[in-house]
Each structure stands twice: as C-alpha cells, then as structure tokens.
Amino acid sequence: MGAFTFIDLFAGIGGIRLGFESIGGECVFSSEWDKFAQNTYSANHGELPQGDVTAIPEEQIPNHDLLLAGFPCQPFSHAGLKKGFDDTRGTLFFDIARILDAKKPRVVLLENVKGFVSHDKGNTFEVVRRILENQGYEVHWKVLNAKDFGVPQNRERIYIVGIRA
Numbered sequence: 233m234g235a236f237t238f239i240d241l242f243a244g245i246g247g248i249r250l251g252f253e254s255i256g257g258e259c260v261f262s263s264e265w266d267k268f269a270q271n272t273y274s275a276n277h278g279e280l281p282q283g284d285v286t287a288i289p290e291e292q293i294p295n296h297d298l299l300l301a302g303f304p305c306q307p308f309s310h311a312g313l314k315k316g317f318d319d320t321r322g323t324l325f326f327d328i329a330r331i332l333d334a335k336k337p338r339v340v341l342l343e344n345v346k347g348f349v350s351h352d353k354g355n356t357f358e359v360v361r362r363i364l365e366n367q368g369y370e371v372h373w374k375v376l377n378a379k380d381f382g383v384p385q386n387r388e389r390i391y392i393v394g395i396r397a
Contacts, residue, residue: 235256235257235258236256236257236258236297236298237257237258237259237260237294237295237296237297237298238252238257238258238259238260238296238297238298238299238300238337239259239260239261239262239263239293239294239296239298239299239300239331239337240259240261240262240263240281240300241262241263241285241299241300241301241303241328241331242263242264242285242301242302242303242304242324243262243263243264243269243273243281244264244266244269244273244302245269245272245273245276246262246272246273246276246277248300248302248343249262249277249300252298252300257298259277260294260296261282261293261294261296262277262279262281262282263281263282263283263284263285263288264281264282264283265283265284265285269281270283285324285327285331286324286327290330290331290334290335291334293331293334293335295335295337296335296337297337297338297339298337298338298339298340298341299328299331299332299335299337299339299340299341300341301328301340301341301342301343302342302343302344303324303325303328303342303343303344304324325342325360325363328340328342329363329364329367332364332367332369332394333367336367336368336396337396338395338396339393339394339395339396340364340369340392340393340394341391341392341393341394342360342391342392342393342394343389343390343391343392344389344390344392345388345389345390346375346388346389346390348390349373349375349390357373360392361373361392364392364394367394368396368397369394369395369396369397370394370395370396370397371392371393371394372392372393372394372395373390373391373392373393374390374391375388375389375390375391376388376389376391377389
C-alpha cells in the first residue's frame with residue numbers, strides 16, 4: 233500500500249494509529265479530550281492530541297485520506313445505560329459526520345461495541361449507516377472478536393468501513 237494520510241479521532245492512547253502507520257500511513261491530526269490519555273498518547277507518539285472534537289472547527293482539520301474513529305461506546309454498551317443518541321456521548325457520531333461532510337476522505341473506519349448493532353432495535357446503526365450512505369460512502373460492517381486474532385481477550389467490537397464511491 234502506498235503512503236496515505238489519516239486522522240485519529242477519539243484517539244485514546246493511540247493504539248489504532250500504530251497499525252495504520254505500520255502500513256505507510258501518516259497521521260496528520262489527532263483528537264482526544266481525556267488529559268491522561270492525551271499524555272500517554274504524547275509519550276507514545278510524540279504529539280499531544282487536540283482536545284474535544286466538538287469544539288474543533290472542521291476547517292482546522294487537515295485534509296486526509298482516511299478517518300479513524302473509535303467513538304465513545306458507553307451509550308451503546310451492555311455495561312452502560314444504553315441511552316444511545318440520548319446520551320451526550322452518543323451524539324459524537326454527528327461530529328464525525330460533520331468532519332466527513334467537510335473533508336470527504338476516501339475511507340472511514342469506525343469502531344464500537346458489539347451492542348451498537350442492536351441498540352434501539354437496530355435503529356441507531358441504521359441512522360449511522362444511512363448518514364454515511366447519504367454522504368456517498370458504500371458501507372460494510374462486521375463484528376469481530378479480538379480472541380480470533382491471537383489476542384488473549386474476549387472483546388467483540390463492530391467495525392464499520394465506508395468507502396467513498
């Protein structure tokens with residue numbers, strides 16, 4: 233794969249960044265609001281992520297080929313209250329959509345908990361899928377378990393990939 237650029241939203245400590253850098257990607261922007269995660273990200277990657285993505289105008293985000301976002305899962309998790317879009321954290325997908333609309337990267341990769349697929353009888357997932365499709369993305373998704381990839385952890389997550397047609 234040739235060189236490409238990506239942004240890392242809801243970056244945590246930067247784990248997903250490692251994989252994309254290992255195949256030639258260059259991270260041109262990162263965002264994480266948690267101060268402790270920001271400090272660890274900085275120690276791991278040599279840069280301090282920008283703060284709260286809801287306060288960052290899309291004009292301040294560089295153009296990029298790939299948008300990565302492991303957006304907050306608590307509103308959709310079985311361990312949480314399952315309020316979905318009624319939880320402020322659940323509305324953060326709309327900031328992803330705002331950035332996608334402005335920057336139009338060729339690919340978007342979203343990650344969340346397995347329960348995202350069935351939250352609100354599937355309506356939450358359908359809203360996300362429909363918004364991505366309306367923005368010109370062909371949407372594919374799959375629930376994967378970390379244990380199936382040699383990781384000693386039973387961790388099921390949904391991965392949603394959008395490819396701009």
